[in-house]
Amino acid sequence: MTRWLLWNVGQQEHESVWPVSVEVFEAERPRLRAIAYRIVGNPDDADDVVQETWLRFSRARADELRNPPAWLTTVASRLAIDSLRASTRRRETYVGPWLPEPIDNEQAVHVEPDSALLLAESLTLGFMSVLERVSPLERAVFILHDVFAYPLDDVAAIIERKPAATRQLAKRARDNIEAGRPRFAPDPADIEALTNLMLGAALNGDVETLESFLAEDIVHISDGGPNYRAARAPIVGQARVGRFFLNLAKRWEPGMEAHMVRANGQLAMYLTNNGEPFSLMVTNWVDGKIAASFAVRNADKLESFHRAWIAGRSN
Numbered sequence: 001m002t003r004w005l006l007w008n009v010g011q012q013e014h015e016s017v018w019p020v021s022v023e024v025f026e027a028e029r030p031r032l033r034a035i036a037y038r039i040v041g042n043p044d045d046a047d048d049v050v051q052e053t054w055l056r057f058s059r060a061r062a063d064e065l066r067n068p069p070a071w072l073t074t075v076a077s078r079l080a081i082d083s084l085r086a087s088t089r090r091r092e093t094y095v096g097p098w099l100p101e102p103i104d105n106e107q108a109v110h111v112e113p114d115s116a117l118l119l120a121e122s123l124t125l126g127f128m129s130v131l132e133r134v135s136p137l138e139r140a141v142f143i144l145h146d147v148f149a150y151p152l153d154d155v156a157a158i159i160e161r162k163p164a165a166t167r168q169l170a171k172r173a174r175d176n177i178e179a180g181r182p183r184f185a186p187d188p189a190d191i192e193a194l195t196n197l198m199l200g201a202a203l204n205g206d207v208e209t210l211e212s213f214l215a216e217d218i219v220h221i222s223d224g225g226p227n228y229r230a231a232r233a234p235i236v237g238q239a240r241v242g243r244f245f246l247n248l249a250k251r252w253e254p255g256m257e258a259h260m261v262r263a264n265g266q267l268a269m270y271l272t273n274n275g276e277p278f279s280l281m282v283t284n285w286v287d288g289k290i291a292a293s294f295a296v297r298n299a300d301k302l303e304s305f306h307r308a309w310i311a312g313r314s315n
Contacts, residue, residue, distance in 0.1 A: 024068055025057055032076040038143045039080035041100035041128055043304045049079045074158045077140055084136040096232040099223035099294055100128040101301045102263045102280055104308035122147045123265045125282055125294040126182040133180055138173035145170055183291040184284050191267050191285060192260055202249040211242040215289040225298035277302035
C-alpha cells in the first residue's frame with residue numbers, strides 16, 4: 001500500500017494539503033546517493049546527506065516543491081558540499097595519499113546521463129582520488145555538469161553562484177582533473193584470469209611474469225592512513241611497482257584470503273585476515289597491461305565495504 005505524508009502550507013489564505021508519496025523520494029534516492037558519494041567520497045557521509053535531504057523534504061511546504069527532483073538535487077548537493085568542506089581539513093593533514101572509502105558494487109549506483117562512460121569512470125577510486133585536486137565547489141560543479149549532465153545554469157542555481165562564475169569553476173575543475181586523470185579503459189573480458197595470473201606471479205616471486213602485466217609508466221597509490229603500513233607516496237615505474245608487489249606477497253600471513261569482488265564499478269582484489277578487512281586493490285587495465293593501481297590499506301576505510309560484502313555473501 002502506498003504510504004503518504006501530508007503537510008499543511010500553513011497560511012490560511014493558501015491553505016492546502018499536498019499529498020507526497022514516499023515513493024517520490026525513493027525514486028530519487030539512488031541518484032541522490034550517486035551524486036553525494038561522488039562529492040564526499042565516503043559512503044556513510046553520503047547516506048547522511050541523503051537522510052538529511054529526506055528530513056528536509058518531509059518538512060518542506062507544498063509551494064516549495066513544484067519540481068521535487070530539482071528540489072531534492074539542490075538540497076542534496078548543497079549538503080554534500082558542506083560535508084566535504086567539513087572534512088577538507090582532515091584530508092589535508094592525512095598521512096600519505098588519500099583515497100575515497102570504497103563501496104561494494106551492490107551499493108554502487110549507476111544512472112544513465114548523457115555521458116555513461118564518464119559516469120562509470122567517475123566512480124572509480126583512481127578518478128575520485130583526482131577529484132581531491134579541486135575545491136569542494138569545483139568538485140560539485142564537475143560532478144553535476146560533466147558527469148550527470150546538468151545544464152550549467154541549473155548548476156549555478158544549485159551552488160548559488162552566477163552563471164559566469166560557475167563556468168569558470170567548471171573550467172578550472174576540468175583542467176585540473178584532466179591533468180591528473182589516470183588512464184582508464186573498460187575492464188578486459190578476461191580481467192579475472194589476468195588478475196589471478198598476476199597474483200600467482202607475485203606469490204611465486206616470478207619477477208619477469210609479474211612485470212609483463214605492468215605498463216612501463218604504471219603508478220601505484222596506497223592509502224594506509226596514520227595507523228596502517230603502506231607506501232607514503234605514489235610508486236612509479238614497472239620495476240619499482242613490480243618490486244613493491246613482490247614485497248607485499250612476501251608478507252602473506254596464515255589466515256589471509258584473497259577474494260575477487262566488485263568495488264566502485266571495477267573488479268577488485270579484497271584481502272581479509274582472519275575474516276577482518278586487510279586491503280582492497282583495484283587496477284586500471286589499458287591495452288592488456290595495468291596502467292595504474294590503487295590500494296586501500298586503511299582498514300578503517302574498509303568497514304562500510306566489509307559490512308556490505310558480508311551481507312551480500314549471506315544472501
